[in-house]
Amino acid sequence: MSTFIKLLARNRLAIFGAAVLGVIILLIVVTPLLPLPDPDATATADRFKRPFSDGFILGTDHLGRDLLSRLLWGTQLSLAVGLAAALIAGTVGAAIGIVAGYFGGRIDNVIMRAIDMLMAFPYILLALAIVAALGPGLLNALYAVAAVNIPFFARNVRGVTVSIAHKEFVDAARLSGMGHIRILTTEILPNVLPVVIIAMSTTIGWMILETAGLSFLGLGSQPPQADLGSMLGEARAALITAPHTSIVPGMMILLIVMSVNLLGDGVRDALDPRLRSGALSRPMAATLVRRDETPPEEAETEAVLSLENLQTRFEVGSRIYRAVGGVSLAINPGECVGLIGESGSGKSVTALSVMGLVASPPGIITGGAVRLNGQDLIGAPYRRLRALRGDRVAYIFQDPLSTLHPLYRVGDQLTEAIRVHHRISRDAAHERAVKLLEDVRIPNARARIRSYPHELSGGMRQRVAIAMALANEPEVIIADEPTTALDVTVQAQILKLLDDLRRDRGVSILFITHDFGVVGQLCDRVAVMYAGRIVEEGTTAEVLDAPAHPYTKRLIACVPELGAGRRELHAIPGLPPAVDQLPHGCAFAPRCHKATGLCATSEIELTGTGRKVRCILPEEDVA
Amino acid sequence: MGGYILKRLVSAVPVLLGITVIVFAIMSLIPGDPATAILGSYATPENVEKLNRDLGLDKPLVQQYFIWIGNMLQGDFGRSFALNRPVLDEVLDRFSATLVLAGAAFILCAVLGIIAGVISAARQYGWADRAITVAVILGISIPSFFLGMMMILFFAVRLKWLPVSGMYAIYGGGDLPDLLRHLAMPAIALSLVATGVVARLSRAAMLEVLRQDFIRTARAKGVGEGRVIWGHALRAAMVSIIPVLGIQAGFVLSGAVYIEIVFQWPGVGRMLVDAILKRDLLLVQGGVVFVAACYVFFNIVVDVAQSLLDPRIRT
């Protein structure tokens, strides 16, 4: 609750809306106490008085009635009616939606068909029909507006309820012996409520507008009683001669609806957890770079791709997540380097930093260099990055279903990859795409090229992604857990394919994974990451057979390996540190059984050449 | 594709039936003797007797419903006593005017809304985004009827750029430029709210899509930013924008009622309001069913457009 208020208070537009609305509400609350003339008292002699004349602050209307008085009373009525309509529609709609969504099946089916019928009307037709049947009048207009909005709420709430009813905690509640009613009230309702509140707060303004509209048409409040809509409706005849009679109520409607909308949007943003973390910002075309130091001197290496002290962080609010805290890694031509680590250790961010693909905001590259054939790419102009992306350095990502565009045929996605870098004809590109699909051993490539991603199996999709990465014969392929989302039998096929391809084509691969078995089967060298840094590096055999860093050693020990039989596992106590509050010194110190006082105080360097380790008491001698 | 269209058409039948049931149910809420209520001040004995004969008002409700449906299927929507002419003729005349107005407004809101939304998302937090956001908030908060009245005051009365109201000039009008001059203000006033809603939802849809993995894939391939935004991202966002357009078409059609009154546009909305005030209930009933049916067919078009875009639903 307090976070809700805090978030709301941070939203300037919402505060503005709340302030305006507050003033209006204050005014209508004190209206009965103000020395105002009777809003319905006519005085034909005083017709169409301009504002600020003869003691009429806002002037008079066509019957000489005081506009200020009518405005305030009318505002009161309009607000009350709009609010009532929203409450009725929200409550009834939410109840229907929850029942339909929770019970599902036939009940859901019948209710939702009925809702669909109601939504098949342009809303005003239904409202007009209801008013026509019940007769014009403010109360009937209220019913009409409420009734017309029920389907909207019902459908909205049903959708949310369905997704919540399928959550595992609802199953858990059933297994805890709870009945339907109790689950509905204690498990579902508290989780649906924010959605109902959001829907209401964002539609109250709309309902006020709609009831005003019906009154404007003469179907709502009946003379002499005034609400804002009917004031505007009556003033229309004198629009040209006495515009103030229209402008006064019109502006009031605008103010009310706008302030309610602003506040409602604020409430939505504060309640919607997706918006909370500021996550709904769009990643820019390339990661922001804010390098304080000039990049280190260029060293002569044979490496195709080398990262030198790369640092990438995320700035979310006041927190700084040092996802990559100075990573150096070189990949030689034709080499496959594994990058292994637990979730959150910064593997993906390292990989994405290479071509400036880290989402920004909030990501920022704050230091280091990424050299492709010796030339630094950090801070390179976007045009240069773009020209290299997919051409010299290509990516394969984890989940092929979400990384391929769902609405383009795989052939079009392949040819696009070729044509953004090479000026060749559509037909030539097509032929090349077929060839690529054959290269990744997709059977019947000429037919499959017309498929959409959802028509392919997971393994086939990943083959398409690999074909796309190969399209321009890049020097380096960065594969970010390309087999993690696949079943083991499919994983084996894909690994074999990658292994064959890299041997045939001599392409370098940076292979990211969390599976030692995969590294052991595929990679020449491996680097182990922990809390945003490389803690150990060496040839695969060296690192796996004789891990030097205590973390590597214990991590290998806690992963069961097939064929080793039933046994006790050697767990590592504790959790990896959060990268927004890294401990001083060695990040592994809180979990390390060898830790000494020195480990937590001094900065530990990655030492060694070729075989490297970041530890002052390594398990193996690496020098 | 043809199969999908056919399937959607067939599935419209129960919806149409449902619409007639709902309208019939609402109309049967009318208190008192139906014939007198329907006829109001036109309730002469002959009229009452004729109506009872045509609609079977003395029969049970279910039977009345089927008589009514049967009549409508034969093109007989009943007779407006206030206008003394068949309901269908009047509705058809008026509906074409509404179609011009609402159609123009719909195209405006779709095109401008999507463009504004995409720009706003692509330049998130830039000045264009801020300006569009403020405009959208104003747009969705201003009552269209009030906006229309203010436009008349400013553009027609003060600047005298455009005619105050009507669809054609009374003398010497009737050609296309004349229609466009009359159409400009009402179409803009009508489209404003919908433009705001479309812009806002397009922005949200684009922001959602731009964070998806396949956008990162496109960038990783080296696709240029213009193509990423207006190609990859917009195409995926259209999947959630198109249904919104379908809903907004309903709102535009609804808003037309106010705009037609403000600008004296001879459309079906104004006809309905007049009919309600005159208690010409057969005209209301017929008009509502007709327009709702047209909207159902429009939504089929929307669904077909959606299925053209999204191969995943084309089965």
Place this chain on the structure above:
Amino acid sequence: MSLALETRDLTKTFDVGKRLMRPPKAQVHAVHPTSLNVENGETLGIVGESGCGKSTLARMLVGLLPPTSGTIEIEGLSGGSSPADFGRVIQYVFQDPVSSLNPRKTIRQILEAPLIHLHGMGRTERSARIDEIFDSVSLRPEFLDRYPHEFSGGQAQRIGIARALAANARILVLDEPVSALDVSVQAQVLNLLADLKDELGLTYLFISHDLAVVEAVSDRVAVLYFGAVVEEGRAENIFASPRHPYTRLLAESAPVVGRPIGGQAQGELPDPMNPPPGCAFASRCPRATDICRTDRPELRPIEGDQRAACHHPLDP
């Protein structure tokens, strides 16, 4: 040893494309007739790839999903009809630890639910029991009044286990309990499960797609393919000397350091709406013959208590 759980010809069929008045368009056979025995105090591992029916089977065992046909007998009684009846004897630990906890309840409220609704305990009794359980999963008591989002995956999974223990059931169905966790945390949870089992004499059904994990924790293993058990045997034998070609493919596909990339069978799972008449593995099986494509093989003893559903089982 007595049987903790026994299923006989348990099947589940889902309707696809439900229609209001008419029969559904198609049916998916998620679980083919399955007969399983689990002895008291035993851990039965169930492995299979995604979509092979592991979770459907598990959900039927705890009463969250009514079986289409067949019977479940738990501790000698045929299970009740509602999840609450099941809940006292068999409990479930979910794959996604975070989404299995209601974000709007404190941990204490979550743990109290089974005590109140299944055992009707009073307040003081409850509080004592919760402290006891919480201690047994090695969590600090001050966590009890916090909300789920404040916990890491590993901690949340401990809470999920604590909830299952609170119901006082002797049998736990563990549905991929460590797949969502980091490797270093995985081992912590697996060890905790092993300790609890020894301490409380529990019986586990351990479901996973990770062969190595299953092998490390199970007494016996059942391999599921396309909704049916294709092989069953002792954990130490089943992957070391598989008798069913699919089990061998699985075992060879698992990446193991120092072994070349293996398991090269091509082909895909059959279409569940249109299952093949014979062996479901025939399209990928190197040993397939004509009979494999026409007759469905039954699960039958091959050697000792190792059983396989194959017309041409492998030699050891």
